[in-house]
Amino acid sequence: MSNVYLNGEYLPLDQAKISVLDRGFLFADGVYEVIPVYGGRLLRMREHMQRLQNSLDAIRLENPLTNTQWLEIAEKLLLDNPNSGPGDDKYVYLQVTRGVAAKRNHGFPDEVNQTVFMMVNEMAPVNKEELRQGVSAITLDDIRWKACHVKSISLLGNILLRQQAHDNGAAEAILINEGLVTEGAASNVFAVIDDVLVTAPMGNRLLPGITRDLILELAAENNINYEERDFTEQELLTASEIWFSSSTKEILPVVELNGKPVANGQSGPIWEKMIDIYQACKAKLRSGETS
Ligand code: PDD
Numbered sequence: 001m002s003n004v005y006l007n008g009e010y011l012p013l014d015q016a017k018i019s020v021l022d023r024g025f026l027f028a029d030g031v032y033e034v035i036p037v038y039g040g041r042l043l044r045m046r047e048h049m050q051r052l053q054n055s056l057d058a059i060r061l062e063n064p065l066t067n068t069q070w071l072e073i074a075e076k077l078l079l080d081n082p083n084s085g086p087g088d089d090k091y092v093y094l095q096v097t098r099g100v101a102a103k104r105n106h107g108f109p110d111e112v113n114q115t116v117f118m119m120v121n122e123m124a125p126v127n128k129e130e131l132r133q134g135v136s137a138i139t140l141d142d143i144r145w146k147a148c149h150v151k152s153i154s155l156l157g158n159i160l161l162r163q164q165a166h167d168n169g170a171a172e173a174i175l176i177n178e179g180l181v182t183e184g185a186a187s188n189v190f191a192v193i194d195d196v197l198v199t200a201p202m203g204n205r206l207l208p209g210i211t212r213d214l215i216l217e218l219a220a221e222n223n224i225n226y227e228e229r230d231f232t233e234q235e236l237l238t239a240s241e242i243w244f245s246s247s248t249k250e251i252l253p254v255v256e257l258n259g260k261p262v263a264n265g266q267s268g269p270i271w272e273k274m275i276d277i278y279q280a281c282k283a284k285l286r287s288g289e290t291s
Contacts, residue, residue, distance in 0.1 A: 024097030039286030
């Protein structure tokens with residue numbers, strides 16, 4: 001049984017309990033983060049902490065802990081939860097809600113005691129050969145709200161879209177908002193259009209993915225041309241490569257879109273280059289060369 005952190009205590013998972021009056025349960029009134037861990041080291045912890053702060057600010061909830069305290073809890077859980085499967089890749093999941101109020105009431109309670117939860121899960125080692133097989137995707141209308149930059153635990157839109165993709169035999173949905181590509185149901189989207197790597201610009205239509213930012217940084221360092229710009233569903237349909245990015249899926253090529261092959265139906269050369277750069281970046285983290 002894994003050990004988790006809940007409101008100041010370290011507990012076995014089955015003993016971690018919250019009230020049914022928790023506003024996370026009643027209203028999805030909270031935010032979360034998912035941070036990948038390689039060789040016991042958290043990838044881009046600073047950036048994840050900054051995004052957590054931004055999400056908390058956006059929902060007007062005070063950060064209950066300092067960055068140092070968040071890191072201490074994560075490091076303790078990582079030590080308490082050695083991997084049982086192959087590899088040592090993990091991810092840290094953390095969640096903060098507006099806590100328990102005496103009564104169900106939409107307005108904020110006068111006094112807030114945030115509920116703070118963290119757990120560590122194993123992440124199956126990501127193998128390049130497997131990734132190269134790629135996945136299929138479908139385009140769907142982005143039915144979500146107007147604050148997609150907040151990493152909110154209110155994921156009903158996302159899960160319905162993901163399930164609709166699964167029901168259609170696809171691994172992930174690519175969301176279209178007024179003709180423009182925003183992101184995946186739980187990932188950011190990249191396309192190679194006229195040999196340029198393109199991804200939608202930051203704003204309230206998509207989550208500012210930490211993996212997305214890292215890919216752009218690595219593209220800049222490695223002379224891969226990229227643009228953060230709006231691009232249309234039409235451009236996506238004729239792109240020579242399409243990728244998903246996320247902390248848990250890393251960089252995943254899309255080889256089939258809406259039942260048709262993407263280019264020749266295989267992962268493309270820019271993905272091949274980027275995945276090697278990304279793996280090298282992970283190797284540096286494992287060896288302690290970078291944070
Ligand atoms: N989700 N967009 C959405 C809607 C997401 O849910 C995610 C990640 C991303 C990618 O963000 P990042 O690179 O920081 O992981 C983009 C996580 C993994 C999840 O909900 O489990």
